[in-house]
Amino acid sequence: MNDSALTPERILAAAEEVLRRYGRGKATVVDVAQALGVSHGSVYRHFASKAALRDAVLRGWLERMMAPLRAIAASRTAPPARLRQWLATLRSIKRDKALGEPELFATYGALAADAREVIGEHVEHLREQITSIVAAGVASGDFRQVDARATALAIFDATSRFHYPGMAHLWGTPGEDAAFAQLVDLLLAGLAPTTAPPRRRKSAG
Amino acid sequence: MNDSALTPERILAAAEEVLRRYGRGKATVVDVAQALGVSHGSVYRHFASKAALRDAVLRGWLERMMAPLRAIAASRTAPPARLRQWLATLRSIKRDKALGEPELFATYGALAADAREVIGEHVEHLREQITSIVAAGVASGDFRQVDARATALAIFDATSRFHYPGMAHLWGTPGEDAAFAQLVDLLLAGLAPTTAPPRRRKSAG
Numbered sequence: 001m002n003d004s005a006l007t008p009e010r011i012l013a014a015a016e017e018v019l020r021r022y023g024r025g026k027a028t029v030v031d032v033a034q035a036l037g038v039s040h041g042s043v044y045r046h047f048a049s050k051a052a053l054r055d056a057v058l059r060g061w062l063e064r065m066m067a068p069l070r071a072i073a074a075s076r077t078a079p080p081a082r083l084r085q086w087l088a089t090l091r092s093i094k095r096d097k098a099l100g101e102p103e104l105f106a107t108y109g110a111l112a113a114d115a116r117e118v119i120g121e122h123v124e125h126l127r128e129q130i131t132s133i134v135a136a137g138v139a140s141g142d143f144r145q146v147d148a149r150a151t152a153l154a155i156f157d158a159t160s161r162f163h164y165p166g167m168a169h170l171w172g173t174p175g176e177d178a179a180f181a182q183l184v185d186l187l188l189a190g191l192a193p194t195t196a197p198p199r200r201r202k203s204a205g
Numbered sequence: 206m207n208d209s210a211l212t213p214e215r216i217l218a219a220a221e222e223v224l225r226r227y228g229r230g231k232a233t234v235v236d237v238a239q240a241l242g243v244s245h246g247s248v249y250r251h252f253a254s255k256a257a258l259r260d261a262v263l264r265g266w267l268e269r270m271m272a273p274l275r276a277i278a279a280s281r282t283a284p285p286a287r288l289r290q291w292l293a294t295l296r297s298i299k300r301d302k303a304l305g306e307p308e309l310f311a312t313y314g315a316l317a318a319d320a321r322e323v324i325g326e327h328v329e330h331l332r333e334q335i336t337s338i339v340a341a342g343v344a345s346g347d348f349r350q351v352d353a354r355a356t357a358l359a360i361f362d363a364t365s366r367f368h369y370p371g372m373a374h375l376w377g378t379p380g381e382d383a384a385f386a387q388l389v390d391l392l393l394a395g396l397a398p399t400t401a402p403p404r405r406r407k408s409a410g
Binding site for chain 2 (some may be wrong): 144148151153154155157158159160161162164166167178182183185186187188189190191192194201
């Protein structure tokens with residue numbers, strides 16, 4: 001490839017392909033440069049360090065993986081159903097990756113272990129999305145008057161068993177679907193208004 | 206030691222001491238026999254295999270560790286307070302071991318990885334204790350009419366973040382106490398009776 005045609009996007013695509021094919025051990029800047037037919041100096045012009053390239057690859061993977069969640073969080077589905085759908089989607093995204101592409105999941109897991117900042121951002125985005133759903137439910141009267149942020153953190157913690165990569169070894173065991181549904185039922189019950197929900201006013205018309 | 210004075214209890218005590226001093230690598234049957242001044246054949250008369258000795262040591266350690274939980278589960282404290290106390294105690298027992306004696310915690314963790322049956326029993330005992338507390342709360346009317354067993358499993362899963370050894374790396378981070386309290390609040394809210402306060406009827410005209 002001509003150096004002038006080299007863009008960050010092309011480098012990231014090549015890095016992902018190298019990771020997918022060879023795993024983490026083989027995914028050095030030199031390997032990526034080789035796959036593109038450029039010098040490693042050309043790669044370094046776009047990513048200042050090996051860590052910067054790693055972070056960009058991991059960030060891209062996480063953002064693509066999490067795109068369905070952003071759409072759900074921003075939807076107009078009633079907050080209790082929206083929260084259930086969001087949590088179920090987080091679970092199934094993680095589980096599909098962990099069980100469906102275990103080597104790639106392990107490869108990205110190893111990248112993540114060295115990329116605290118990227119993982120911190122990722123977790124924060126997830127927590128913000130839960131917060132927005134809880135806040136919407138409090139505003140609509142579907143949920144009781146809780147602190148949306150603190151409650152969102154509790155929901156994120158409570159469901160770790162089903163989304164934290166360190167628990168992935170449990171995700172293939174029988175009864176997981178029922179256990180997850182039971183847990184979400186309990187959390188939603190914990191959010192339900194303690195008095196009957198205020199009647200919604202019908203829009204004037 | 207004279208072989209005739211050798212009892213399973215003495216062997217277990219010696220095995221624990223060897224584990225505590227030297228870690229798992231060094232805790233073979235031969236090492237335990239040496240610590241007791243007997244032949245390894247004498248140890249094998251009481252424990253048929255290395256795995257049998259390992260299981261007995263692990264089971265003893267877990268049972269001693271979990272004794273306070275049994276007492277709480279069997280207490281007459283009101284079920285909501287009893288559940289909170291039980292969960293807080295499970296958390297603090299695990300955390301104290303993990304943070305206070307990290308090497309010993311890792312040693313027993315390594316034993317546990319090979320002792321699925323013992324760990325299965327241990328988890329089942331914990332789940333039974335939660336089930337008994339939930340059932341007591343349903344019976345007393347402090348909790349709503351839930352399936353005690355299924356709900357207990359959900360509570361156990363929901364709190365994994367704070368008691369599963371694979372999550373121990375998070376237990377020293379700031380804000381853990383508040384996060385745990387928030388989670389337990391949410392679970393207890395989810396167990397609260399749902400009967401809305403009776404609607405006030407307008408006085409008949």
